[in-house]
Amino acid sequence: MILKKGGSVENNMNAPVYTAASLKAELNEKGWRLTPQRETILQVFQNLSEGKHLSAEDLYEVLKADGEGISLSTIYRTLKLMARMGILRELELAEGHKHYELNQPYPHHHHHLICVRCSKTIEFKSDPILKIGTKAAQKEGYHILDCQLTIHAVCPTCQRALLPV
Amino acid sequence: MILKKGGSVENNMNAPVYTAASLKAELNEKGWRLTPQRETILQVFQNLSEGKHLSAEDLYEVLKADGEGISLSTIYRTLKLMARMGILRELELAEGHKHYELNQPYPHHHHHLICVRCSKTIEFKSDPILKIGTKAAQKEGYHILDCQLTIHAVCPTCQRALLPV
DNA sequence: AGAGTAGTTGATGATTATTCTCAATAAGTG
């Protein structure tokens, strides 16, 4: 993975992304700080190809391989922080641990269809859902951070396998 | 959604529910057994008022209070089993542990709007979402078990509180 | 630019929800 340092702007899919500067602005606004670790972690997610997502452990390994060694404590703290800021989405794709991906706006926004047996996951998009979700949040005065339809199902392969649950 | 099986009847809200008999039929079909524990646990969920959900620990306490003492091991096993059968929905409403509720079909089917700060949760319904989700699963040949839109957001109270993330 | 304040990191220990193990039990089958 290539870690692009400094003022990144647009990724290759022409979607607006956070830059170090905008991340710093948003953090400082709340009295928090932009650290090299936070910047690096954001970049990893920005350079991730669509459909990819990382667990805390995954991210830890990626960074270690890149020679960027960031402690697991910081990984966990940063993932949670960024999820609560709405920068990352927290996904429950398989049992046991969470995955994270960049929380992309409209044209890239998507949902997940997950096999409860083998965890095979398919992404799909839907404008209406995003609109309905946004409206539901607005109606209650909630400030929306993420909106994801999760479909639990059994994939064709596992249906045929007739495995015990 | 697969909630109506075999000899199901109607509860007082006019929604189809599992009976001991229909649960047994579905279990036996796969070589499993209907035990008093499984029947009891299903009943607890069926008697839960709308909008309520239980964690494994909650269920354990409820049963203990009822003098029905079922071991935590069995609780966990049964919750997972029933979720995989599509009888229960597994919800990620707050950090740290899962909640479960009966997986009700159409007129009662609903989604969740959750405050990431205080975990206050609001339920809302949406036909279109259920339809879109069902279609998405069908298109991929997945056998759907559950379909839930989860909206992570900040509730009005927590917005005003300006608390640290 | 330099000093001070307070947020952040990293290492490690602590939690805690959930799963595993295994002997004893009991549901379903013929």
Place this chain on the structure above:
DNA sequence: CACTTATTGAGAATAATCATCAACTACTCT
């Protein structure tokens, strides 16, 4: 009724995540 095998219960084992705290450093204010 006997037999096979799924299931239970108790406790130990896991694994993901969080808390703690001293050292460090980003940001702010002269």
